[in-house]
Amino acid sequence: MKRFLILAVTMLSGYSFGQIVADEGMWLYTNPPLKQLEEKYGFKPSQEWLDHLQKSSIRFGNGGSASFVSPNGLVMTNHHVGVSTLQRMSTPERDLVEQGYYAKTLEDELKCPGIELNVLQEIRDVTEQIKAAVKSGLVGDAAEQARRAVIAKIESAANTETGMKCEVATFFNGGLYHLYCYKKYTDVRLVFAPEDQVGFFGGDPDNFEYPRYCLDVSFFRAYENDKPAETPNSLKFSENGAIENELVVVSGHPGRTDRFKTIAELKFYRDMQYPYTMEKVFRREVTLKALAETSAENQRRTQTEIFRWTNTRKVRLGVLTALQDESLLSRKVAEETELRAKITKARLLNVREPSPWLQIERALKQWEEILYPYDLLEAGEGFHTPLFGYARQIVRVYEESQKPNEKRLRGYNETALPTIRESLEAVSPLYENIEIAKLSDSLTLFTEKLGADDPLVKQILTGKSPQNRASELIKGTKLFDAEKRLKLYDAALKGTLETDDPMIRLALLVDKRSRELRNIMETRVEEPRRQAYAKIADARFKLFGTTVYPDATFTLRFTFGKVEGVADPDGTQYPPFTKMGGTFTHGEEHHFVMPYTLPETWMKARGQISAETPMNMISTNDTIGGNSGSPMVNQAGEIVGILFDGNRLAHSRSFVYDDTYIRAVSVCSTAIIEGLRSIYHTERLLEELGQKQENTK
Amino acid sequence: MKRFLILAVTMLSGYSFGQIVADEGMWLYTNPPLKQLEEKYGFKPSQEWLDHLQKSSIRFGNGGSASFVSPNGLVMTNHHVGVSTLQRMSTPERDLVEQGYYAKTLEDELKCPGIELNVLQEIRDVTEQIKAAVKSGLVGDAAEQARRAVIAKIESAANTETGMKCEVATFFNGGLYHLYCYKKYTDVRLVFAPEDQVGFFGGDPDNFEYPRYCLDVSFFRAYENDKPAETPNSLKFSENGAIENELVVVSGHPGRTDRFKTIAELKFYRDMQYPYTMEKVFRREVTLKALAETSAENQRRTQTEIFRWTNTRKVRLGVLTALQDESLLSRKVAEETELRAKITKARLLNVREPSPWLQIERALKQWEEILYPYDLLEAGEGFHTPLFGYARQIVRVYEESQKPNEKRLRGYNETALPTIRESLEAVSPLYENIEIAKLSDSLTLFTEKLGADDPLVKQILTGKSPQNRASELIKGTKLFDAEKRLKLYDAALKGTLETDDPMIRLALLVDKRSRELRNIMETRVEEPRRQAYAKIADARFKLFGTTVYPDATFTLRFTFGKVEGVADPDGTQYPPFTKMGGTFTHGEEHHFVMPYTLPETWMKARGQISAETPMNMISTNDTIGGNSGSPMVNQAGEIVGILFDGNRLAHSRSFVYDDTYIRAVSVCSTAIIEGLRSIYHTERLLEELGQKQENTK
Numbered sequence A, B: 001m002k003r004f005l006i007l008a009v010t011m012l013s014g015y016s017f018g019q020i021v022a023d024e025g026m027w028l029y030t031n032p033p034l035k036q037l038e039e040k041y042g043f044k045p046s047q048e049w050l051d052h053l054q055k056s057s058i059r060f061g062n063g064g065s066a067s068f069v070s071p072n073g074l075v076m077t078n079h080h081v082g083v084s085t086l087q088r089m090s091t092p093e094r095d096l097v098e099q100g101y102y103a104k105t106l107e108d109e110l111k112c113p114g115i116e117l118n119v120l121q122e123i124r125d126v127t128e129q130i131k132a133a134v135k136s137g138l139v140g141d142a143a144e145q146a147r148r149a150v151i152a153k154i155e156s157a158a159n160t161e162t163g164m165k166c167e168v169a170t171f172f173n174g175g176l177y178h179l180y181c182y183k184k185y186t187d188v189r190l191v192f193a194p195e196d197q198v199g200f201f202g203g204d205p206d207n208f209e210y211p212r213y214c215l216d217v218s219f220f221r222a223y224e225n226d227k228p229a230e231t232p233n234s235l236k237f238s239e240n241g242a243i244e245n246e247l248v249v250v251s252g253h254p255g256r257t258d259r260f261k262t263i264a265e266l267k268f269y270r271d272m273q274y275p276y277t278m279e280k281v282f283r284r285e286v287t288l289k290a291l292a293e294t295s296a297e298n299q300r301r302t303q304t305e306i307f308r309w310t311n312t313r314k315v316r317l318g319v320l321t322a323l324q325d326e327s328l329l330s331r332k333v334a335e336e337t338e339l340r341a342k343i344t345k346a347r348l349l350n351v352r353e354p355s356p357w358l359q360i361e362r363a364l365k366q367w368e369e370i371l372y373p374y375d376l377l378e379a380g381e382g383f384h385t386p387l388f389g390y391a392r393q394i395v396r397v398y399e400e401s402q403k404p405n406e407k408r409l410r411g412y413n414e415t416a417l418p419t420i421r422e423s424l425e426a427v428s429p430l431y432e433n434i435e436i437a438k439l440s441d442s443l444t445l446f447t448e449k450l451g452a453d454d455p456l457v458k459q460i461l462t463g464k465s466p467q468n469r470a471s472e473l474i475k476g477t478k479l480f481d482a483e484k485r486l487k488l489y490d491a492a493l494k495g496t497l498e499t500d501d502p503m504i505r506l507a508l509l510v511d512k513r514s515r516e517l518r519n520i521m522e523t524r525v526e527e528p529r530r531q532a533y534a535k536i537a538d539a540r541f542k543l544f545g546t547t548v549y550p551d552a553t554f555t556l557r558f559t560f561g562k563v564e565g566v567a568d569p570d571g572t573q574y575p576p577f578t579k580m581g582g583t584f585t586h587g588e589e590h591h592f593v594m595p596y597t598l599p600e601t602w603m604k605a606r607g608q609i610s611a612e613t614p615m616n617m618i619s620t621n622d623t624i625g626g627n628s629g630s631p632m633v634n635q636a637g638e639i640v641g642i643l644f645d646g647n648r649l650a651h652s653r654s655f656v657y658d659d660t661y662i663r664a665v666s667v668c669s670t671a672i673i674e675g676l677r678s679i680y681h682t683e684r685l686l687e688e689l690g691q692k693q694e695n696t697k
Helices: A002-010 A034-041 A049-055 A078-090 A127-133 A140-162 A262-291 A296-324 A326-345 A354-378 A386-400 A417-425 A432-450 A455-461 A466-476 A482-493 A502-547 A579-590 A600-605 A648-652 A667-677 A685-690 B001-008 B033-041 B047-056 B080-088 B127-133 B138-161 B264-292 B296-323 B326-345 B357-379 B386-400 B417-425 B432-448 B455-461 B467-477 B482-493 B502-547 B580-589 B600-605 B648-654 B669-679 B681-686
Strands: A057-060 A063-070 A074-077 A110-112 A115-125 A165-171 A177-185 A187-193 A218-224 A247-252 A557-562 A578-579 A614-619 A631-633 A639-646 A662-668 B057-060 B062-067 B074-077 B110-112 B118-123 B165-171 B176-185 B187-194 B218-224 B247-252 B556-564 B578-581 B612-621 B632-634 B639-646 B664-668
Touching: A002 A600, A034 A557, A049 A057, A049 A115, A049 A631, A063 A078, A063 B080, A074 A639, A078 A110, A078 A218, A078 A296, A115 A140, A127 A140, A127 A177, A140 A165, A140 A177, A140 A502, A140 A662, A177 A218, A177 A639, A177 B600, A177 B669, A247 A639, A247 B455, A262 A296, A262 A326, A262 A354, A262 A432, A262 A482, A262 B264, A262 B296, A262 B432, A296 A326, A296 A432, A296 A648, A296 B110, A296 B432, A354 A432, A354 A631, A386 A417, A386 A432, A386 A502, A432 A455, A432 A466, A432 B296, A455 A502, A466 A502, A466 A557, A482 B127, A482 B357, A502 B578, A557 B639, A579 A614, A579 A667, A579 B467, A579 B612, A600 A667, A614 A667, A614 B247, A631 B057, A631 B218, A639 A648, A639 B165, A648 B074, A662 A667, A667 A685, A685 B118, A685 B681, B033 B080, B047 B057, B047 B074, B047 B632, B057 B074, B062 B080, B062 B247, B062 B632, B074 B639, B080 B110, B080 B218, B080 B296, B118 B138, B127 B176, B138 B417, B138 B502, B176 B218, B218 B386, B247 B639, B264 B296, B264 B326, B264 B357, B264 B432, B296 B326, B296 B432, B357 B502, B357 B600, B386 B417, B386 B432, B386 B482, B386 B502, B386 B648, B432 B467, B455 B502, B467 B502, B580 B612, B580 B669, B612 B669, B639 B669, B664 B669, B669 B681
Parallel strands: none
Antiparallel strands: A057 A063, A057 A115, A063 A074, A074 A218, A110 A187, A115 A177, A165 A177, A187 A218, A247 A557, A247 A631, A578 A614, A614 A662, A631 A639, A639 A662, B057 B062, B057 B118, B062 B074, B074 B218, B110 B187, B118 B176, B165 B176, B187 B218, B247 B556, B247 B632, B578 B612, B612 B664, B632 B639, B639 B664
């Protein structure tokens, strides 16, 4: 733990707000860091080079990144990005998570339910159009409605025009709006996945650690019209992988950062939001692990969701810890003070209006007031089961589809409806006992936070304990059945909702209060906050121009860095690469006891593989959660790795970049090829990746 | 989960406040339920019978029960009651928890650090003396001081007079005060313990379930002057164990119930205290399990503490669930209404004073205001490591020993000091990594709850993150070393406290605010609450006389019931006994995978044991946590079992007794003997228990 100590002091030196240092930045493709690349690495990528990388990059489902690695729609992502899909496709007889999978022929490729791939094709700046529609002076509900209307109009028009999935992306908290048009793939099939035990070797203890030994990779394929999709933009594997100090570019979808949030907002996260989130995360981990312990089958049913919560716990606790570190936060205070002084000096703000920082503080006070009820009701966290999510979607489609497109809630306009229907169509095996446990726990939390004497709580519990009520709801609902869901959806779209399904009744019961809370959130929290941040962003543009990048928003970003070892704060040095042979040694050190067991395929192949092959590597790229599965390429645009993690202190990157002790962690391309060749013998796949099938070393 | 549903309705029928039904009651030995025993079971125990059972019953350490089972100081308790001691005595080379232990000779008996046994010898009613000292009209600090002074005087005088450990015990929240004089044993040695895997067979999943298969028993021995203690009051084993429908008496130390708390107080638990407790329990379980997963050694270091938290989680969540069940709570509301009406009708309260229910509500408002800071600072939960506990004790001894005896804080008068010194002397192996993890977590919680901008929080964290600060404190303190602790204690007792130990500095730093909080708790919460409850208790005495029993307070109680099967709310019937052979079948059903593995000794002996031997049994006795390890005897006063658990719905017994679906769970005496004979071959121990060494069946 000592390592944190020195970090806190060291990482703050020589960093000043508005000046981008080292390899910092999650850059938009419309504003790539050409100057830095040239000055620091002597690299001048052409526009074609950038376009090719952009169009080879994939947004995978609701939380990961991926890339095309053959012209025939072959998709590479992390094993842990695809694992919840494998879980959904598994049965007690065929556990794709534990056993992995390889499709020997095209016919063997397994159709995956509920995955959507998005590939960014076109970007248009629509900032002026949106700002013009939201007339200055409009506040609260009116501004929000005006913006929603113009966004729906832009998206809908672009949708029709391009035939693609078009979304308005917001940057700088409203300082910049881009229209992103994605090519969408919904027929996705499984080609290859290793066993979970090597995809996630070392489990929770090794997660966010380095040195590391994971083959965290899976292959899927995008299909169109029941045939492999043609994907001319795809990335080739490099012949020899990366070398130390080489420039590497990561192209992916970082989920969220808070680097340009105000101090008031960071303190709100520190004091209110993160503690509350942690409370939920801790209890969910406990609830699922307790259930998993009762039998091997329950273990199978819960394992990917347990991974999700242990992973989230590490991430969130890491950020909270960084926020509670006064030596870090005081640095951010100094940055804000400096920025405000510069803005004041340059007279960039209208001094007759309340300062945007004060506006944000006021919005946060509103947020604080509705933090729990908003999250539990409108965000659905009090009813923590996908079955409630289905019910909510059906109820909202019923209500929203009766309104004109531009007046609907965000997420319910015509563009969005097909995605909603697909999410209801996707078959995910849900289990009664798991859903009862999850709903019991979340209803208990709901009752704790809103109070057992709250009239709505009483209406929801109907005089029963949260456990009894959860059991009744789960056992009573028909929404386990995709066909029944679609039937309800189709009827709802036509303006009918006649059902006594208890989960639908619940969604209807809470809808009024949920919508009220959403309205408060949108008009009194988000809208004034957005406007205030837009003002700060405008001022910052004027001061720093395009030398700044926006916070991550799960949109495509370009990051660069070099392959480089790292030192612990206590002085221990770690090399840039681990080796494949080290995987076995690491397992041995832990007596091959879970989570340090290795699959039989690996144990058998120990003598066959080239032990010196680089396994995992670290680099200075500026990445964060959501980047998982991102391709990492060299200057030739060839795959040298696939990003899957950050090391232990990386969580502070949520609000500040530093490369003293922090690195991104990737699977080396060499390990992927050597694994496919010498362990899994996947001839068809190797050929498609342009690789020799024999190890010639 | 369905079983909960019907229970909520059924368990409420036919129960009226003040009327004791069925086998309800945790009775004082000064007021045993003679009438019920005679009427229901035709049993009239003599005073000698009662005295013998009382003096054979043991309060074990800080949370369990036990009994003498030979005249030579042989002590029987649950394995899970002694397991934290076994953990402390274990090393990586000799894991007493995993491997168990048997002392073949007297010389092999292993000295156990830090256990104290208390055996209740004398009871005196001191209610009048205490009430007289706390003059009517005294409030807050004055009343509390007066009571503390008279209690200290009574204890100290009795201590001198009897040479025993004398404590004033409070019943009915201050309606009744008894002086309890205990014979104390501090030289306690380990005689026999089974492997944890059979002591806690089925682990967390089976905990609080039935049917059940645990050999949850261990034997210790009390020593005096380095020789086995002479204990003429001890219990013999029954020859054949219990039979169905037989009357059984359990004599032990139930920890806490809230059956006579007001509705306002139950709601305070439901809405404030239990949710907060659960928050701590969830995070502690997660923190320790995450550490345990990193290596076998960390698993060993944390396992008994993990057991503690998983067990606490089940208990507390069970109570919270029952409290959140409106159908249960509304029954308590009706009881309170009925009681208040009867009291009003009988004019038992001074109507010119605020009603005691209102006084309690006011006290609870005060409690709510200091709930977090009191718990985190004064109760030490923000510094969740025994090392802080040591530091706090040394600091408090330093401060309190300079005051006259009767003016000291509760727990620091002359009677208590030897126990404090012994607790500092006891060698418990503490591990740097475990204590850092626990302190990190609790300092994080502390920072969340008090706010990172709180001046005291800032002083404590010294500008570092909770993790860094925890690491610094744990690595810096010398309190791991018992000798150094005692040196500091002895100096403190002489009025000196010169040290730069960071943990002692921390205890000093927080002491002022901690004491302020304690003062608020004692004078504005506890004192008015105590006075109000005493008024209600007085009125209830006048209405119902000795037909009521006081809430549990970890003092010796007498409970009765019968051995009887149980039905689930869904109709499934469970027999009163499980069988030893069923242990293997149960393991098989779970593929002998953890926590359903059985130790080698058992697997080997499978063919040798008598499979039909009763293993665990259930009965209607009114028991709760703290009763673990209590002897269960028949009418002849012979051991037929040892209590270790309640079944799934038993947690609601915290505030209401019911026997429809609820049972106490015990290890059968027959299984203990058969295990010692056919599995462990413990000749010496069997002989001392008066048992044949050969199975004659």
